[in-house]
Amino acid sequence: MYRYFQPSSRLTATEAKPSQTEITDTLKKHHIGSPIENYENEKDLAEKLQKLPSSVNTVVMIGDEADFENLIGLNKLLSDDVAVGFLPLAPSRISHKMGLKSWNEAIEILAQRRISELRIFSIGSRFFFDQIELHIEPVETDFPITITTNQSLRVRVPKASLRFENVSSEQFRSKSPLQLQIFAANEAPQQSVALFTELRKRIKKETELPTSQKIGQVYGKSFSIESATALSDNLNRNYGSRVRVGQHQKTLRLITKRNTQL
């Protein structure tokens, strides 16, 4: 049994985006019809996921990349046999990687229910399978961030943004399936940073960093990040000043297009 979720903020249909009725009708045509549950925010979604009946074996997010990342982030609330799917309302990096060119095609792929078991990573108590960015609040300290890898490498970092990416699909990365890219952030005037942060809040999706000069790239199985100020991710979720990022025992059962390499 499938269960669909869509954030209330994404209900407005446009020329490019289908209405909930159109989606429901198409789902029925493919014999995977089920009511779409709307939710207000991440907390609301978490509560709904916790109440899922055991008959639900497939959970699908209808929305954009950030909404799907929210669902992945809450993967700990899903039992191990539940598969996760994505019905994108707009093209994005993740939808492209999953081979989902349009919402119509995504429904066909959901109906086929071809499952890929993927390695998943945790950041604090949340999960991600593709990538996540961490930013720090402005601070005057020279080296506000310390990164420690699972190989006991300690790296002291100036004001910077960090991007973690799952590279486990690259076969030779067995020892180091997680890539950490470090971007200098100290060249951006504070006004730009504030504006950028506000923009991020509004559009709620990943954009390029204001300054994207890469100053480091490290690989590992896990990383401990300590910061002089609070860390927040690209979805503006707060992690405090200390967070662990690493491989998790739980795997993600993701519905993908045939022959898709994630």
Add this chain to the structure above:
Amino acid sequence: MFFRSKKDHLSELVGYAGFFLGPDLQAEGSVEGDDDVFIDCQFKGDINTPGALEIGKNANFEGTIKARSVIVEGNVKATIDAVDEISVASCAEITGQLKALRIGIENGAAVQAKLNSGGDK
């Protein structure tokens, strides 16, 4: 002279796919790499990689190195054990021990090290 041309240096490669620590960082500890490594910062510790290692001009390195090949351009105090070759650039300052099948040192490099090259590996 077998010293590689500048464009062949790891640091010159576009997009640099391997492990790298730039001049703005400070690091200590160990690196067990899967691939090529480029260090261009203050670093104290050990590096062990089956790939190539480059110690950049901005680097201040202290520790031990095991790699397939090593290029040194910065300031290095180390025991270096390379399978293939060690190339020391003219701008490098190096003290310690160098062991490799081939060792190349450019004119101008400051080297105070015990060298072991050729078949005696």
